[in-house]
Amino acid sequence: MKKTIQKLMAALLAVAMLCAMAIPAFATDGDATATAAATGTGSITIENAVTNQTYKIYRILNLEYHADTNSYRYTANGAWEGFILRENNNFKLDKETGAVTWINTNPENNGTAIQQIANSAGKYAEYTPNNVQEDGSAKATGITLTFSNLPLGWYLVVSDLVDLDKGALCSIGTTDPNAVIREKNSKPxxxxxxxxxxxxxxxxxxxxxxxxxxxxxxxxxxxxxxxxxxxxxxxxxxxxxxxxxxxxxxxxxxxxxxxxxxxxxxxxxxxxxxxxxxxxxxxxxxxxxxxxxxxxxxxxxxxxxxxxxxxxxxxxxxxxxxxxxxxxxxxSSTTKTYVWEMGVRKFANLGGDDTNHALADAEFQLYKKDGDTQKYAKFVETSTTSVYKLTGWTNNATEAIKVKTPANGNITFEGLDAGTYYLEETKAPVGYNKLTAPITVVIDRGTLPTVASQTISYTVKYGDTTADDHVVRVENKAGTVLPSTGGMGTTLFYVIGGGLMVAAIVLLVTKKRMENK
CATH class of the missing domain: 2.60.40.740 (Immunoglobulin-like)
Known part of the structure; x- marks a missing residue:
C-alpha cells in the first residue's frame, strides 16, 4: 500500500540554557589522587509533560569538588568516557586527572552546538555495546514531572516514545541546581x-x-x-x-x-x-x-x-x-480522482481532397467485459450537442444506449475509468457498410501521480493507433451488401423469373398447336 507513516519528531527543548549549559574550563593542580567530595544534589523538572509517557535521564558528566585545590571539575560518568573521547571537537579529557573541559570554539551555551551534542549523546546511549544505563526513569502522571535528589552534573533527558537522538541536555550545578525543561509537543x-x-x-x-x-x-x-x-x-x-x-x-x-x-x-x-x-x-x-x-x-x-x-x-x-x-x-492533506473521456470520429475517404468526409447517422454502442459478462454503457446527452455522459451499466444489450453521429461525424463519451472498452457500430449510414466487428479501445493513463506536484496525461489506443487527442477514428467504406436469402430482392427475382417461365411455356404450347394445324 502504502506510504510510510510520518515519524514522531517531538523534541524536548531546554528553557534555561545559559547557565545550565556552561562547562567551566577551570585549571587543575595536577594532583590526580585528590579525593573528590560530594557537591550536593539538584533536580530536573519537565513541564508540559505528556501524561503516561515515560521520561529517562542519563548523567553524562559528574560535577566534583576538590577541597585540596578548592575547585570544581567535570568528569565523565562511567560508560560515558567513550562518548567524551569521541566528541573531541567539543571536549578535552585529561586522562591524568579525569577532568573534562570545553574546547569548542562556540560558546558553551550555543543552542546549535548543544543540540548536536544531545543528538550524538542519544545515539551513543542507544548503542547497546556502550553499556549505558539510565540514571532515572519515571512516568508522568500529570503535566509536570520532577526528578529530585540528583547528583550535580550534565544530563541527557529523553522520552521513551521519542528517539534517543531527539533529547535535550541540561546541567544542574552549584549556582543553579534546579533545572527546568519544557516539553515541546509536536503538532498532530x-x-x-x-x-x-x-x-x-x-x-x-x-x-x-x-x-x-x-x-x-x-x-x-x-x-x-x-x-x-x-x-x-x-x-x-x-x-x-x-x-x-x-x-x-x-x-x-x-x-x-x-x-x-x-x-x-x-x-x-x-x-x-x-x-x-x-x-x-x-x-x-x-x-x-x-x-x-x-x-x-x-x-x-x-x-x-x-x-x-x-x-x-x-x-x-x-x-x-x-x-x-x-x-x-x-x-491539509488532499487526494485526486481522475475521470476520463473518449471521442469518436465517423468518416469516409472519398478520395482527392475529401479524405476525411464526416458521416452522419452512424449508430454506436459501448460495452466492457467483466469476466464472461458484457456490460453495456448507458448515456445521457449533455447540454453540449453530441457529448454523452455515462449514467451506468447494464447486462442487457437491449437496454444499451445507441448513440448517433451528427452531421460533423463527432461524438464524445464522458465519465469513463481507465481500461478496455469495445466500440460497436450497430448501424451504418445509408450507402455504407457496417463494421463487421467491434473496435477494441484502451484508455491508458500511464502512472498515477504520487504527489501534488506531479502531472498526469492519458491516451486512447485502438488497433495500432495511439491517439493523444483521445479520438477513435472510424472509417466506413461505401458499397452494397448482397441481400440475404428470403430478402425482398430474391422474392422479386423469384416472382419475375417464375412469370417468365410460365410465359415461355404458353408461347411454346401455342406454337406447337399452330404447327399442327
Whole structure:
C-alpha cells in the first residue's frame, strides 16, 4: 500500500540554557589522587509533560569538588568516557586527572552546538555495546514531572516514545541546581489517501457511478489532545456515503503492536456531522478524550457523480484537522480522482481532397467485459450537442444506449475509468457498410501521480493507433451488401423469373398447336 507513516519528531527543548549549559574550563593542580567530595544534589523538572509517557535521564558528566585545590571539575560518568573521547571537537579529557573541559570554539551555551551534542549523546546511549544505563526513569502522571535528589552534573533527558537522538541536555550545578525543561509537543498530523485497486496513494481514477474508497489517518502527538475534529471536503464530483464510515483506534507504530482500541462507536466515541457550519462535506468530532500518541484510522467512501470534472484536472478530496482550545488547524492533506473521456470520429475517404468526409447517422454502442459478462454503457446527452455522459451499466444489450453521429461525424463519451472498452457500430449510414466487428479501445493513463506536484496525461489506443487527442477514428467504406436469402430482392427475382417461365411455356404450347394445324 502504502506510504510510510510520518515519524514522531517531538523534541524536548531546554528553557534555561545559559547557565545550565556552561562547562567551566577551570585549571587543575595536577594532583590526580585528590579525593573528590560530594557537591550536593539538584533536580530536573519537565513541564508540559505528556501524561503516561515515560521520561529517562542519563548523567553524562559528574560535577566534583576538590577541597585540596578548592575547585570544581567535570568528569565523565562511567560508560560515558567513550562518548567524551569521541566528541573531541567539543571536549578535552585529561586522562591524568579525569577532568573534562570545553574546547569548542562556540560558546558553551550555543543552542546549535548543544543540540548536536544531545543528538550524538542519544545515539551513543542507544548503542547497546556502550553499556549505558539510565540514571532515572519515571512516568508522568500529570503535566509536570520532577526528578529530585540528583547528583550535580550534565544530563541527557529523553522520552521513551521519542528517539534517543531527539533529547535535550541540561546541567544542574552549584549556582543553579534546579533545572527546568519544557516539553515541546509536536503538532498532530493528518494524512489522507485514496485507493486505486488495493493500493493507497495520492491519486486514483474511476468512472461515473463508481465507488471510491478513502482513508485518513490522524497521529496524535500533542501532550494534551482535546477538541479534535476531522473536516473533510469533497468536490462536486464526489458524493459522500455516510454509512461507509469506520473509525479505528490504532497503536502508535513506534511502540509496536497492532490496533488495540478496535472500531470506535459512533455516538459514544465520535460524532459524524454532515450539516456543518463551514463548507466541508462532513466532520468527525471525537467525543472521548484521546491520548498522546494515539493513531486513528478513518475509512469512508464516495460515489463519482455526473458533476465530476473530466480530464487531467481531477476531483479533489481535502481533509484537515482542528484541535485544542483554540481550534488550531493542521495543514491539509488532499487526494485526486481522475475521470476520463473518449471521442469518436465517423468518416469516409472519398478520395482527392475529401479524405476525411464526416458521416452522419452512424449508430454506436459501448460495452466492457467483466469476466464472461458484457456490460453495456448507458448515456445521457449533455447540454453540449453530441457529448454523452455515462449514467451506468447494464447486462442487457437491449437496454444499451445507441448513440448517433451528427452531421460533423463527432461524438464524445464522458465519465469513463481507465481500461478496455469495445466500440460497436450497430448501424451504418445509408450507402455504407457496417463494421463487421467491434473496435477494441484502451484508455491508458500511464502512472498515477504520487504527489501534488506531479502531472498526469492519458491516451486512447485502438488497433495500432495511439491517439493523444483521445479520438477513435472510424472509417466506413461505401458499397452494397448482397441481400440475404428470403430478402425482398430474391422474392422479386423469384416472382419475375417464375412469370417468365410460365410465359415461355404458353408461347411454346401455342406454337406447337399452330404447327399442327
Amino acid at each position: 498530523t493528518i494524512e489522507k489517501e485514496v485507493y486505486e485497486g488495493d493500493t493507497l496513494g495520492y491519486s486514483n481514477d474511476a468512472g461515473i457511478g463508481d465507488t471510491v474508497k478513502f482513508q485518513t489517518r490522524i497521529h496524535v502527538t500533542d501532550g494534551n489532545p482535546t477538541n479534535y475534529v476531522l473536516h473533510d471536503t469533497m468536490s462536486k464530483g464526489l458524493d459522500f456515503n455516510e454509512k461507509s464510515v469506520t473509525v479505528l483506534l490504532m497503536r502508535d507504530p513506534k511502540t509496536g503492536g497492532s490496533n488495540y482500541g478496535g472500531n470506535l462507536t459512533p455516538g459514544t466515541d465520535y460524532e459524524l456531522v454532515t450539516s456543518t457550519s463551514d463548507t466541508c462535506t462532513f466532520e468527525i468530532k471525537f467525543l472521548k478524550a484521546l491520548k498522546p500518541y494515539d493513531y486513528i484510522q478513518v475509512d469512508y467512501s464516495a460515489t463519482v457523480t455526473s458533476d465530476a470534472v473530466i480530464g487531467t484536472t481531477g476531483n479533489d478530496n481535502k481533509a484537515v484537522l482542528t484541535y485544542g482550545n483554540n481550534s488550531t488547524t493542521t495543514e
